[in-house]
Amino acid sequence: MFGPAPGAGGGTLSARILEAEQQLSGQALEGSEFQRDLQRALAAPPHAISPKYFYDTEGSRLFDRICELPEYYPTRTERALLAEHAGAIAAVAGTGADLVEFGAGSCSKVRLLLPALQPRRYLPIDISTEHLVDAAVGLRREHPGLHVQPVAGDYTAALRLPDPLPGARRVGFFPGSTIGNFTPEEALQFLRGAARLLRGGGLLLGADLVKDPNVLHAAYNDAQGVTAAFNLNLLARANRELGTAFDLDRFWHSAFYNAAQQRIEMHLVSRCRQQVAVDGHSYVLEAGQALHTENSYKFSIEGLRRLAVQAGFRPGPAWTDPGNLFSVHWLHAPE
Ligand code: AVJ
Secondary structure, three states: OOOOOOOOOOOOHHHHHHHHHHHHHHHHHHHHHHHHHHHHHHHHOEEOOHHHOOOOOHHHHHHHHHHOOOOOHHHHHHHHHHHHHHHHHHHHHHHEEEEOOOOOOOOHHHHHHHHHHOOOEEEEEOOOOHHHHHHHHHHHHHHOOOOOOOEEEEOOOOOOOOOOOHHHHEEEEEOHHEEEEEEHHHHHHHHHHHHHHHHOOOOEEEEEEEEOHHHHHHOOOOOEEEEEEEHHHHHHHOOOOOOOOOOHHEEEEEEEEEEOOOEEEHHHHEEEOOEEEEEEEEEEEOOOOOEEEEEEEEOOOHHHHHHHHHHEEEEEEEEEOOOEEEEEEEEEEEO
């Protein structure tokens, strides 16, 4: 293991060492945690596993394809909002900030903000190391002057970030309605942590809105079956990484809107009674038994602002599209 990485950036040696170090620590931790969480989900109710396990390299690729689907409105709607309001966002967030993105993926949305926001540094955090490093390399090539320092890790867990840049305000960026993956209690906890981390700056947050359930249903049951492949990739990933032998043909993708909870739920449903094994432990799945793989909560603008206030933020402007499909919020984090 390398020693502590100095706060260097660009394509310098220390930045590359930092990346290498994080690739190693990131992957090692994740493997065993995945096995344990999968075993827990199979063993007993509520038969649920965190959606963070979708995002290995293949899953991140599938997610990027989801974002291009005609039925999946969130990405294109949020991108339009960011592009249209970049100037207004920079006016409230300020230029020259230390910009931290939670779950940066392909770092594609931040590109819409960079010209207006002109951050002093960009810290993309993501759980999919290979995908993140590729994205950071591409971003550096496009913006040679930008200080990009990727952090491979799970931002839902305690995460060590590089020290803040002296004198620079921290601005958080959490787009894509990824906040919808948290339960309301987890979302509050995440926002509380973010308000602390970003004090004196703020958070730019994307949140999907409650709408016609038919529109929601189509977005998670696309005609090409990419969302189904994304969901099933959880089992494919287990086969690759944990040496399991899940037969993907024995599961189907289920996604539906749970109106009472204001969320889309995704499940992998066993098509038949079957026995599966993970690291020597076997489990019987009944026909129709579901493994709950994701919640995607939907919000109202006011509901999200209330949650932000509870977490210690002072909500600023919120931007939405004419169809009220999606919202982007500026949340000021007091000192
Ligand atoms: C990345 C959590 C925002 O909930 O819409 C897309 C993930 N799951 N299609 C979402 C997802 C199925 C996505 N988030």
